[in-house]
Amino acid sequence: MATLKYSRQRESIKEFLMTRKDHPTADVVYENVKKIYPNISLGTVYRNLSLLSDLGEIQKLSSFGGADHFDGCVTPHCHFMCTECKRVLDLETEDVNDLAPKAVRNFGGKISSCDIRFFGLCEDCLKNTEV
Amino acid sequence: MATLKYSRQRESIKEFLMTRKDHPTADVVYENVKKIYPNISLGTVYRNLSLLSDLGEIQKLSSFGGADHFDGCVTPHCHFMCTECKRVLDLETEDVNDLAPKAVRNFGGKISSCDIRFFGLCEDCLKNTEV
DNA sequence: TTGGGTGCAAATCTTTTGCAGGTGT
DNA sequence: ACACCTGCAAAAGATTTGCACCCAA
Numbered sequence: 001m002a003t004l005k006y007s008r009q010r011e012s013i014k015e016f017l018m019t020r021k022d023h024p025t026a027d028v029v030y031e032n033v034k035k036i037y038p039n040i041s042l043g044t045v046y047r048n049l050s051l052l053s054d055l056g057e058i059q060k061l062s063s064f065g066g067a068d069h070f071d072g073c074v075t076p077h078c079h080f081m082c083t084e085c086k087r088v089l090d091l092e093t094e095d096v097n098d099l100a101p102k103a104v105r106n107f108g109g110k111i112s113s114c115d116i117r118f119f120g121l122c123e124d125c126l127k128n129t130e131v
Numbered sequence: 132m133a134t135l136k137y138s139r140q141r142e143s144i145k146e147f148l149m150t151r152k153d154h155p156t157a158d159v160v161y162e163n164v165k166k167i168y169p170n171i172s173l174g175t176v177y178r179n180l181s182l183l184s185d186l187g188e189i190q191k192l193s194s195f196g197g198a199d200h201f202d203g204c205v206t207p208h209c210h211f212m213c214t215e216c217k218r219v220l221d222l223e224t225e226d227v228n229d230l231a232p233k234a235v236r237n238f239g240g241k242i243s244s245c246d247i248r249f250f251g252l253c254e255d256c257l258k259n260t261e262v
Numbered sequence: 263t264t265g266g267g268t269g270c271a272a273a274t275c276t277t278t279t280g281c282a283g284g285t286g287t
Numbered sequence: 288a289c290a291c292c293t294g295c296a297a298a299a300g301a302t303t304t305g306c307a308c309c310c311a312a
Contacts, residue, residue, distance in 0.1 A: 118245045199277090
């Protein structure tokens with residue numbers, strides 16, 4: 001069995017994610033954790049992001065088109081991606097994450113989670129479009 | 132300007148997608164269309180899937196973890212992915228796709244679409260688990 | 263001591279792209 | 288004929304993995 005062992009790299013990766021309000025990609029995590037552990041490798045970052053995600057300590061936001069994004073906040077919440085600047089943001093919503101599964105009809109399987117994503121223009125890009 | 136020109140390959144790709152209830156990946160599309168046009172290349176499949184998706188004639192379901200899936204049905208509806216067998220299915224639901232955007236609070240941007248995905252065990256995998 | 267963790271590099275997988283030649287209009 | 292489209296292959300981007308060494312328990 002896989003006994004989890006402490007690693008400063010994993011700790012640092014998780015800490016970094018917690019301090020970020022945006023949702024960095026593995027690459028961005030790598031660049032930043034490298035400031036603390038210059039020898040860390042991208043492979044280690046991927047391995048730990050994947051491990052933390054399996055443990056449910058972080059959330060993996062699979063492909064919004066390009067590279068995966070990672071979210072240090074695991075409370076269910078919706079995400080928004082700007083089709084212009086590609087930024088990924090959190091969204092405040094009523095409790096759609098609870099409601100959505102209840103809207104499902106005629107399904108014999110078992111739903112355990114749901115992921116809601118919105119697309120459109122973020123506030124900044126909307127302003128630029130109006131000009 | 133890009134004037135659209137007919138191509139039997141594109142036609143065949145779209146036709147194939149319409150006949151499928153599941154949501155094949157580019158690779159599966161390629162393997163199947165090759166039965167009709169043995170010389171078709173994977174690049175052409177990708178180019179046309181991307182083009183059709185831009186035209187709004189098909190729907191691209193970006194990364195459920197691995198390769199993108201494509202859906203010949205463009206009416207808004209939710210999708211489900213089995214965490215066990217990785218199958219992607221359509222789900223019948225109340226009109227959450229209309230409701231979800233209305234649940235958003237304090238957002239200054241403009242939402243133009245939403246994508247709802249459920250995860251869990253499909254009917255078949257649920258049965259196998261119970262055994 | 264022992265098995266998990268790491269760095270490095272190579273490999274894999276998915277998708278995109280440049281180019282020369284083919285084809286619809 | 289002109290512009291778009293195709294096949295092919297190489298390139299690009301993201302992620303995984305094999306291996307020898309390192310380190311926490």
